[in-house]
Amino acid sequence: VLLFVVGGAAGITIGVILLILIFLGGAVLTALLWTRLSLVPSALVLERLTLGRAIRRSWTLTQGFFWRTFGIELLVAVIDGIAASIVELPVTVVVELLTLLANPTSAPTASGLTTVFGATEIAGSVAGAIAETVTAIIVTASTALIYIDLRMRKEGLDLQLVRFVDARAAGQTDVRDPYLP
Numbered sequence: 001v002l003l004f005v006v007g008g009a010a011g012i013t014i015g016v017i018l019l020i021l022i023f024l025g026g027a028v029l030t031a032l033l034w035t036r037l038s039l040v041p042s043a044l045v046l047e048r049l050t051l052g053r054a055i056r057r058s059w060t061l062t063q064g065f066f067w068r069t070f071g072i073e074l075l076v077a078v079i080d081g082i083a084a085s086i087v088e089l090p091v092t093v094v095v096e097l098l099t100l101l102a103n104p105t106s107a108p109t110a111s112g113l114t115t116v117f118g119a120t121e122i123a124g125s126v127a128g129a130i131a132e133t134v135t136a137i138i139v140t141a142s143t144a145l146i147y148i149d150l151r152m153r154k155e156g157l158d159l160q161l162v163r164f165v166d167a168r169a170a171g172q173t174d175v176r177d178p179y180l181p
Helices: 002-006 008-036 040-046 051-062 066-102 113-155 157-169
Strands: none
Touching: 008 051, 008 066, 040 051, 040 113, 051 113, 066 113, 113 157
């Protein structure tokens, strides 16, 4: 409404400033939610919680460790992106060279051009799927390690694990699973 009232250069300036503020607010909110909820899958699997309880658990585990968790998750995401690009780059270069060899003049009427472009898309998709498969394992493992680390720092999970192993080694079978809350 303010933009229509002011109009002209002032309206555009206000609109651009508002868009920048909305973008920055959205980025901050996204980073906050991404970090605070990143441990939900680990809590679901290891503690066998319901979704609501896993969300609360992730939120409380990251409390006081936001910047550390955010930094590690961001670093892993950047490394993940770089690794995926490194895996996909040779395939993309080879496929583009083959496309250039099949149609050196880039004429749109080449008879086998649709086949070459189809092969290009298939090869790119396969390379992307392989890269995503490998990097998804790395991202999931790093998130699980962050979860274990935070449990050790906040709840002494390492001591519970030692007690659990010692009790099992002594022959006790009724020892409680240390991963359960």
